[in-house]
Amino acid sequence: MEWxxxxxxxxxxxxxxxxxGLWVKCDNCKEIIYKKEIxxxxxxxxxxxxxxxxxxxxxxxxxxDEGSFREIDSNLVTTDPLKFxxxxxxxIRIQENIKAHQINDAxxxxxxxxxxxxxxxxVMDFSFMGGSMGSVVGxxxxxxxxxxxxxxxxxxTVSASGGARMQEGMxxxxxxxxxxxxxxxxxxxxILYISxxxxxxxxxxxxxxAMLGDVIIAEPKSLIGFAGPRVIEQTIKQxxxxxxxxxxxxxxxxxxxxxVERKLLKETIYKIIQYLMPLxxxx
Amino acid sequence: MPYYLDFEKxxxxxxxxxxxxxxxxxxxxxxxxxxQLEKKAKDTIERIYLNLxxxxxSQIARHPERPYTLDxxxxxxxxxxxxxxxxxxxxxxxxxxxxxxxxxxxVMVIGHQKGRGTKERIYxxxxxxxxxxxxxxxxxMKLAERFKIPVITFIDTPGAYPGIGAEERGxxxxxxxxxxxxxxxxxxxxSIVIGEGGSGGALALSVAxxxxxxxxxxxxxxxxxxxxxxxxxxxxxxxxxxxxxxANSLKLTAQDLKSFGIIDDxxxxxxxxxxxxxxxxxxxxxxYIKTTLEHLMKKDVTGLVEDRYxxxxxxxxxxxIS
Ligand SMILES: [Zn+2]
Numbered sequence: 020m021e022w023x024x025x026x027x028x029x030x031x032x033x034x035x036x037x038x039x040g041l042w043v044k045c046d047n048c049k050e051i052i053y054k055k056e057i058x059x060x061x062x063x064x065x066x067x068x069x070x071x072x073x074x075x076x077x078x079x080x081x082x083x084d085e086g087s088f089r090e091i092d093s094n095l096v097t098t099d100p101l102k103f104x105x106x107x108x109x110x111i112r113i114q115e116n117i118k119a120h121q122i123n124d125a126x127x128x129x130x131x132x133x134x135x136x137x138x139x140x141x142v143m144d145f146s147f148m149g150g151s152m153g154s155v156v157g158x159x160x161x162x163x164x165x166x167x168x169x170x171x172x173x174x175x176t177v178s179a180s181g182g183a184r185m186q187e188g189m190x191x192x193x194x195x196x197x198x199x200x201x202x203x204x205x206x207x208x209x210i211l212y213i214s215x216x217x218x219x220x221x222x223x224x225x226x227x228x229a230m231l232g233d234v235i236i237a238e239p240k241s242l243i244g245f246a247g248p249r250v251i252e253q254t255i256k257q258x259x260x261x262x263x264x265x266x267x268x269x270x271x272x273x274x275x276x277x278x279v280e281r282k283l284l285k286e287t288i289y290k291i292i293q294y295l296m297p298l299x300x301x302x
Numbered sequence: 303m304p305y306y307l308d309f310e311k312x313x314x315x316x317x318x319x320x321x322x323x324x325x326x327x328x329x330x331x332x333x334x335x336x337x338q339l340e341k342k343a344k345d346t347i348e349r350i351y352l353n354l355x356x357x358x359x360s361q362i363a364r365h366p367e368r369p370y371t372l373d374x375x376x377x378x379x380x381x382x383x384x385x386x387x388x389x390x391x392x393x394x395x396x397x398x399x400x401x402x403x404x405x406x407x408x409v410m411v412i413g414h415q416k417g418r419g420t421k422e423r424i425y426x427x428x429x430x431x432x433x434x435x436x437x438x439x440x441x442x443m444k445l446a447e448r449f450k451i452p453v454i455t456f457i458d459t460p461g462a463y464p465g466i467g468a469e470e471r472g473x474x475x476x477x478x479x480x481x482x483x484x485x486x487x488x489x490x491x492x493s494i495v496i497g498e499g500g501s502g503g504a505l506a507l508s509v510a511x512x513x514x515x516x517x518x519x520x521x522x523x524x525x526x527x528x529x530x531x532x533x534x535x536x537x538x539x540x541x542x543x544x545x546x547x548x549a550n551s552l553k554l555t556a557q558d559l560k561s562f563g564i565i566d567d568x569x570x571x572x573x574x575x576x577x578x579x580x581x582x583x584x585x586x587x588x589x590y591i592k593t594t595l596e597h598l599m600k601k602d603v604t605g606l607v608e609d610r611y612x613x614x615x616x617x618x619x620x621x622x623i624s
Contacts, residue, residue, distance in 0.1 A: 094622050094623050094624065095620050095621070095622060095623075096620060096621060096622075096623050097619060097620055098619045098620060098621050099619070100562065100619035101551065101552070101553050103551055104551065105533040105534070105551070106533065106534075123623070154617075154618035154619045154620045155618075155620045157618055158618045158620050161615060183501075183502070183523050183524075184523075185523055185524055185529060185532065185552075187523075187619065188522065188523050188551075188552050188553050188554065189521060189522065189523060189553070189554070189559055189562065189564050190562070190564070190617065190618065190619050191523050192501060192502070192505055192521075192522075192523040193505075193564060193614065193617040193618075194617070194618065195478075195481060195502060195505055196481050196484075196485065196505060196509045196614050197614045197615060197617060197618070199478060199481035199482040199485060199509075200481070200482065200485035200486075200509070200610075200611050200614050200615070201615070202482065203482040203483075203485050203486050204611075206482075207486070222502070223501075223502055223523075225474035225478070226462075226473070226474040226477040226478050226481075226502045226506075227477075227478050227481055228478070229474075229478075230472075230474050230475045230478040230479075231478050231479070231482055244469050244473075244474065245462065245464070245468070245469060245473040245474035245477070245502075246462075246464030246465075246468075246469065246473070247464075250464045251464045251465060251466065251469070254463075254464050254465060255465055255466065257466075259466065260466070263466070263469070264469060268470075272470050272471070272472070273472075274472050274475060
């Protein structure tokens with residue numbers, strides 16, 4: 020499930036951090052576009068509608084009422100249970116990521132309001148080790164779900180991840196079961212859970228909380244799947260069909276409820292919450 | 303001829319001599335030499351098997367003669383009635399499931415199934431399930447829940463199958479749904495890793511009240527080969543040393559996972575691994591299941607499900623910083 024990650028990690032640097040300068044080349048249509056124009060357009064290419072990858076804080080700013088986000092548990096960090104070391108120790112890798120991205124792991128959550136409606140919102144950050152899910156991400160998702168349950172607030176998550184984090188081994192794998200069990204409890208309690216899938220969402224994240232939303236929404240053209248496309252290609256030794264694992268492909272196969280453009284995301288979430296879980300029952 | 307792994311070469315040499323001796327000389331003359339050789343074989347197996355590296359364990363976990371789910375089912379259950387199909391799309395032979403008697407009590411047994419021999423291996427898709435396999439498994443678990451029968455699962459898969467059809471039919475959704483539903487299942491679940499615990503595809507059958515592993519089985523977020531390929535991308539390809547190093551780093555052995563508190567118990571294997579004595583291994587698994595169920599079946603269902611959640615909820619390695 021992890022093969023996909025490495026390649027995309029390097030890509031993401033490029034995509035998330037639009038290079039310095041006034042002009043940017045769109046990854047998709049290759050048009051040269053005035054940077055401000057993309058930024059004012061929620062990081063969507065005005066020429067081809069390509070949705071650039073965005074970091075977690077930017078995503079939250081786009082989805083919630085200004086100034087309403089109260090972050091919780093921002094100070095959780097991994098303890099590196101495997102003492103994992105590859106080309107460099109995992110501990111160092113984490114330190115570098117914390118420094119580079121000003122975030123302690125690949126997920127932030129808290130309470131916020133969406134058009135004045137209170138929610139618990141959690142967002143993955145793909146720039147932090149490919150948005151991979153280890154102990155910290157798993158713990159925060161579980162806590163977010165538990166807070167939703169306790170306060171009876173709808174839960175909204177935005178995923179962007181290569182999958183389970185290899186460097187924490189079985190601790191990471193078990194987070195899949197942990198977070199799935201946590202969101203399961205929302206279903207039993209009648210609390211709405213909306214899962215938004217951004218580019219890319221794979222592996223242990225898709226195979227746990229991300230696909231367990233009562234309502235699942237994807238951004239246009241996002242790559243979403245269980246196994247990464249390269250692993251599949253190597254296994255079946257065939258070329259993959261065009262648009263394979265794109266949001267449009269998932270919609271066609273009945274795996275998601277809808278594809279929503281970034282600029283309509285906030286109001287779509289609001290509408291679904293208001294209709295499914297109104298503050299006062301109309302009946 | 304039995305199958306020997308690379309590091310079992312010294313055992314192979316001695317056992318070849320034993321076989322040669324048995325075929326040749328007269329009864330009297332060979333008696334003493336045979337006993338000596340058998341003793342030597344035992345010592346050699348002991349020496350090798352008491353000092354296995356994680357990579358060697360990974361190989362034993364995938365040993366082609368290692369007993370598979372249906373072998374244990376046949377050895378442990380008095381009778382087995384297999385059920386098929388997910389009632390949605392198809393029947394996946396890489397997961398088997400059904401009911402049978404454990405002594406005099408009904409149990410639902412579900413497990414990954416690998417094949418022996420080329421034809422069956424392909425038929426079982428090398429133990430790599432499609433979504434239908436996971437959906438069949440869940441259907442059978444819900445059936446067990448309704449009739450208050452405990453669920454036993456055997457884990458033995460390289461992973462969920464990465465293919466076009468699997469993606470089209472929602473491999474991720476199937477696994478996620480199993481994780482969620484198993485966490486809520488109102489009947490005891492006991493999971494035993496008998497061979498290879500391959501990532502999400504293994505986890506989708508192992509959200510349990512008791513998770514245990516056979517002594518030489520492995521359970522990992524990614525295979526050592528997959529891990530090595532990501533970490534040490536080399537132009538010249540990967541070597542056994544790379545796989546060894548990855549296997550070490552991943553902490554995928556039963557012993558490591560027990561020390562982390564990720565699994566509850568380890569079932570000791572006969573000397574030289576489960577494949578050298580499937581009957582004895584099955585006997586120990588059976589004893590483990592019986593003892594564990596005796597305890598779990600006494601719990602009230604609410605407490606059972608709550609304890610299962612608490613157990614999962616407690617897994618994680620993090621701290622707060624100021
Ligand atoms: Zn463009």
